[in-house]
Amino acid sequence: MIRAALVTRAIDPAALIASIASTGYGAISLFAGTVRDTSDGRGVSAIDYSAYTSMAEAELRQIVAEAADRFGVTSLVVEHRIGVLSLGETSVAIAAAHAHRAPAFDCTRYVIEEIKKRVPIWKMEHYIDGTREWVDPTNASGVTAE
Amino acid sequence: MSTVTVQLFASYAESFGAPTLQLPLKTGSTVADLLGHLRLLPGASILPDSPRVAVNRKFVSADQLVDAGDEIALIPPVAGG
Numbered sequence: 001m002i003r004a005a006l007v008t009r010a011i012d013p014a015a016l017i018a019s020i021a022s023t024g025y026g027a028i029s030l031f032a033g034t035v036r037d038t039s040d041g042r043g044v045s046a047i048d049y050s051a052y053t054s055m056a057e058a059e060l061r062q063i064v065a066e067a068a069d070r071f072g073v074t075s076l077v078v079e080h081r082i083g084v085l086s087l088g089e090t091s092v093a094i095a096a097a098h099a100h101r102a103p104a105f106d107c108t109r110y111v112i113e114e115i116k117k118r119v120p121i122w123k124m125e126h127y128i129d130g131t132r133e134w135v136d137p138t139n140a141s142g143v144t145a146e
Numbered sequence: 147m148s149t150v151t152v153q154l155f156a157s158y159a160e161s162f163g164a165p166t167l168q169l170p171l172k173t174g175s176t177v178a179d180l181l182g183h184l185r186l187l188p189g190a191s192i193l194p195d196s197p198r199v200a201v202n203r204k205f206v207s208a209d210q211l212v213d214a215g216d217e218i219a220l221i222p223p224v225a226g227g
Contacts (some may be wrong), residue, residue, distance in 0.1 A: 033227045049226075051155075114183065116226060119224060120221050122222060122226075124156070134160075138194070138223040
């Protein structure tokens with residue numbers, strides 16, 4: 001199964017794994033991105049994710065298709081959450097299954113790196129001092145957004 | 147002269163003060179022409195030298211021709227993940 005979606009509910013990484021699990025696989029790689037409590041030295045209270053929904057879903061589908069083709073993976077699911085997320089919540093999860101670990105690792109890595117480059121999703125960080133800011137990874141100070 | 151709708155998101159929508167803008171469109175207009183119109187509007191100082199633009203949900207270069215029926219969007223620096 002190959003699937004990519006934006007969701008507005010909590011992401012359940014275990015459910016993603018269960019959806020692709022099979023006794024034919026020897027490896028399942030899971031990447032989960034979570035909301036961290038600091039950004040560039042500032043205390044974060046929440047992150048509000050928004051998207052150009054139709055294009056973001058199209059780009060996500062394109063990325064998983066590329067990854068499946070590149071690494072020979074036929075079971076790959078990704079969900080990215082949109083909306084206001086609290087600290088520690090999962091913003092994105094990617095699960096890839098393969099007979100062997102290397103393609104599974106490489107596949108999840110490829111998908112998250114490509115998401116960060118080209119899926120039209122934005123995040124506004126809310127800070128504990130009451131301020132807020134759009135995250136711009138192209139800014140010099142944004143290097144910590146990795 | 148017709149017009150075309152440009153969608154704005156996130157920091158760009160905030161800076162221009164609107165989620166969409168109507169821009170003039172002539173036959174043979176390109177993305178670069180639209181960006182030229184955008185740069186005259188209040189809030190345009192947020193735009194980098196070469197903002198990313200999507201036409202019909204695909205990233206395009208500045209020399210891309212634009213039709214009135216196209217879905218055009220300005221894409222601020224993405225920050226997914």
